[in-house]
Amino acid sequence: MLSAVTPNDPLYPRQPWLGQVSAPQAWEISTGSSKVVVNVNDTGVDYTHPDLYLNIWLNQREIPFGVGGKANTLNDTDADGLITFRDLNARQSNGRLVNERFVKDLNGNGYIDGGDLLKDLRWSNGVDNDHNGYTDDLIGWNFKNGNNDPMDEFGHGTMVAGIIGAVGNNGEGGAGVAWHVQMMATKGAGADGQGMLSTYMPGLRYAADNGARISNASFTTLAPTKDDINQMYNAVDYARGKGVLFVAAAGNDAWNNDHPGKLQAFPASLDLANVISVASNTADDQLAASSNYGKYTVDLAAPGDMVGSTYPVALSPDPTFPYSGGSGTSFAAPHVVGTAALMLARNPGLTYGQLKDLILSNVDRTSAFAGTTVSGGRLNIYRALAAVAPATAGAGAASGGSVFSATLIWADRDLLATAAGGVLA
Numbered sequence: 001m002l003s004a005v006t007p008n009d010p011l012y013p014r015q016p017w018l019g020q021v022s023a024p025q026a027w028e029i030s031t032g033s034s035k036v037v038v039n040v041n042d043t044g045v046d047y048t049h050p051d052l053y054l055n056i057w058l059n060q061r062e063i064p065f066g067v068g069g070k071a072n073t074l075n076d077t078d079a080d081g082l083i084t085f086r087d088l089n090a091r092q093s094n095g096r097l098v099n100e101r102f103v104k105d106l107n108g109n110g111y112i113d114g115g116d117l118l119k120d121l122r123w124s125n126g127v128d129n130d131h132n133g134y135t136d137d138l139i140g141w142n143f144k145n146g147n148n149d150p151m152d153e154f155g156h157g158t159m160v161a162g163i164i165g166a167v168g169n170n171g172e173g174g175a176g177v178a179w180h181v182q183m184m185a186t187k188g189a190g191a192d193g194q195g196m197l198s199t200y201m202p203g204l205r206y207a208a209d210n211g212a213r214i215s216n217a218s219f220t221t222l223a224p225t226k227d228d229i230n231q232m233y234n235a236v237d238y239a240r241g242k243g244v245l246f247v248a249a250a251g252n253d254a255w256n257n258d259h260p261g262k263l264q265a266f267p268a269s270l271d272l273a274n275v276i277s278v279a280s281n282t283a284d285d286q287l288a289a290s291s292n293y294g295k296y297t298v299d300l301a302a303p304g305d306m307v308g309s310t311y312p313v314a315l316s317p318d319p320t321f322p323y324s325g326g327s328g329t330s331f332a333a334p335h336v337v338g339t340a341a342l343m344l345a346r347n348p349g350l351t352y353g354q355l356k357d358l359i360l361s362n363v364d365r366t367s368a369f370a371g372t373t374v375s376g377g378r379l380n381i382y383r384a385l386a387a388v389a390p391a392t393a394g395a396g397a398a399s400g401g402s403v404f405s406a407t408l409i410w411a412d413r414d415l416l417a418t419a420a421g422g423v424l425a
């Protein structure tokens with residue numbers, strides 16, 4: 001029997017879907033790397049969340065201070081060549097922050113997070129340090145409102161982020177697929193959850209230009225015009241040219257995406273080599289009743305039926321328990337994103353094509369997905385990761401609108417247990 005890692009996160013026993021896709025066995029190989037950047041192109045992310053803040057992307061080229069661990073410079077405490085929120089939260093033996101000269105807990109939650117940097121005029125200094133056209137884009141960008149604050153006001157993006165990269169084995173909440181990762185938030189929708197292609201596609205381009213290797217697209221556009229399709233195609237193809245794997249939710253209309261029609265989901269149905277389209281499976285390895293499918297257009301299934309994840313602190317009925325549950329292909333796609341992040345941590349030289357091929361060729365094949373997906377199977381994180389050769393030394397809605405590919409359950413502690421299939425209810 002394969003060995004498995006059991007994290008100490010208190011909600012982990014309520015995450016049986018992680019066992020279904022062999023995540024605990026995969027964690028014996030890798031729990032991820034802060035050098036891997038993934039894009040959450042959604043409603044934003046709660047970058048202050050206690051289970052997410054360490055894994056929020058920090059734009060290295062926008063940091064206004066010197067780096068080097070010398071006097072008056074930021075200290076790379078884990079010597080990974082990056083300044084991340086792990087470095088900004090590292091403490092000396094006396095309990096003081098190693099980088100205390102440069103950071104302050106301005107929002108008073110007990111740790112240094114993206115909100116502290118956005119409020120700190122030493123960091124948000126009004127200078128476009130990296131000359132990319134986005135001033136003070138320290139942790140991503142808000143394309144809905146045109147500013148540098150990608151805070152989630154709806155909840156969807158934070159749930160996606162938690163599936164990808166909630167910090168594992170930290171005694172808080174549950175575990176994400178990748179315990180170590182940097183998540184770049186590009187916000188395309190506001191408090192009503194409604195976005196447009198004109199806010200999502202620029203977010204994808206931004207991510208491709210700023211170092212993301214994988215982009216999560218848990219949104220769908222239905223009945224797109226020809227111009228809409230061209231807009232999506234061009235943006236995803238642009239990301240392909242930058243080496244980005246684009247993971248898209250297949251949609252929740254029980255539609256065969258092989259067939260054109262008013263319910264065919266885009267961008268998941270784009271015919272591009274860097275696209276992985278993801279259906280949702282149930283706890284008993286069946287296609288979820290609402291999930292779209294397609295023998296030629298939907299690549300694989302992943303858990304998306306009644307799963308739990310992180311939820312914005314400010315939106316939670318109980319701010320001390322910022323977690324919720326939901327169902328939909330929105331929550332299936334980030335399982336694949338997290339898997340690709342683990343694979344890149346093991347070998348950062350993998351191309352999007354190699355990532356896609358390894359994920360699809362190492363699924364668990366079952367009759368339920370034989371005629372409904374390209375691969376004929378459901379995600380197996382361990383098998384995909386084990387198939388990666390480690391890097392050698394030195395290797396380095398209406399037209400134009402969007403409908404999120406999920407049914408959300410605004411939950412408290414008891415509903416989260418329901419979301420996790422009734423385990424420990």
